Amino acid sequence: MPTETDADVRAGPAAAAPLRSVAELPGPRGWPLIGNLLQFDLPRLHQQFEAWAEHHGPTYRLRLGRREVLVISDAQTIAGALRDRPDTWRRMRPIEAVIRETGGHGVFSAEGDDWRRQRRLVMGAFDPGHLKRFYPSLLRVTERLMASWRQAARRGEPIDLQASLMRYTVDVTAGLAFGADVNTLEAPHPLQQHLDKLFPMLFRRINLPFAYWRYLRLPIDREHDRHLAHVHEAVRGFIRAARQRLQDDPSRRERPSDLLEAMLAAQDVDGSALTEEELAGNVLTVLLAGEDTTANTLSWAIWLLHEHPDDWQALVAEVDAALGDALLPPSFDAARGLASIEASVSEAMRLKPVAPLLFMEANRETALAGFRLPPGAVVFCLMRRAALDARLAEDVADFRPGRWHDGAQRATQKASMPFGAGPRLCPGRYLALLEMKMVLAMLARNFELQYVGTASGAPPQERMAFTMFPVGLQMRLTERRMH
């Protein structure tokens, strides 16, 4: 039986009706005083919230202590609120506090004018023009990934897909944003060993009801401190090296060649000065934001393509035609043009968005989906549900990259927002797409997928640790025989 949607709530008679209170909405029953807090199953949080939406309807209520939370799933309502940042909406407050404590306070957690200032710098570093100049370095890192996969194929060894791709994304991000060749793909590096421990801890702390670690450090917190110290050491190293480059060649201040140089140059300009905290914070932010997101999305995409051999073969045919004799896309433009790869990753992100939840808080009194929200009101956005609405298309639950070339499927395409929306839309999306095209083109051109899946053969579970990733994905490759 059809249930009321957010769109009904907005467009129906409720549009003219007085605003309702969130407390009137249905939602899972909680405990007195603590509400639903202790019910949260963090590793499966997004699935739990989605299951509650199935049960209580797409717009429902949660309680965090005495606070009412509005949970929304309608794409238009979500996009409307995301567009209204940073003035009406901000990221939920504990996100800033927890990230600040790790020394990672930067453009992701900044608000208001601080955010505007940092956002301009970050956008400049990731624009397509900059990516084009970076292409030779991207090619070098992709060649290293190819060499490590070739070695595994020759030895008949399985590849830990997510771990291998995280090395790749760290190497790419550090090269592009900080001008540093960390090369975690070829040799162990402290950065790669410690960086991926940070996200699970951030996610845990943001969602805990009580910030106990500010008063008492458990073994898990001390371990986190150790990982953090190593990562900060690496961050300081990037900053030192970039300062040296600017000192050696002051003309770089006028034409910075990476994000770090641009931030250092901006430190000297009136009005846009970045504090030392913001400088280091943005280095860590970009490292974190660029690592898991792209690696997890690629892992899901490779698994889905392996599960759908016809789509994989179509992709291989496109890559063969585009690359000719080359083993990798020979130019930035060749890489950018691979349309069936773009469709496959868009489809993977629709079904497996690695950021399935966004948490927001109202800066001022406002209204959303027909509800009255006081300053400080919290809204959780379920980012996947709308793009899987069975009313959009019969095959909406299926992996079908072709829908991204099908005008009749516009509504399904629009409902998918894997990079967020509005002024805070992911600034790394062009880089992410380029990395995914490079890796998938390299894979298609050089290898046969022998097996992609878990050791048991069961479909990989979804797990949340700030981003959503597949648990235990392995890949076995053989080398392609070239004619």
Ligand code: HEM
């Ligand atoms: C497939 C890969 C990626 C996905 C799915 C993704 C997704 C997202 C999402 C959902 C947001 C929040 C947007 C919002 O609040 O509306 C975001 C923000 C952000 N992303 Fe990405 N991202 C990816 C890759 C990257 C990469 C490669 C970088 C940089 C190296 C990056 C840097 C950032 C930054 C700095 C922000 C904060 C923007 C702000 O608050 O203004 N992301 N990303």
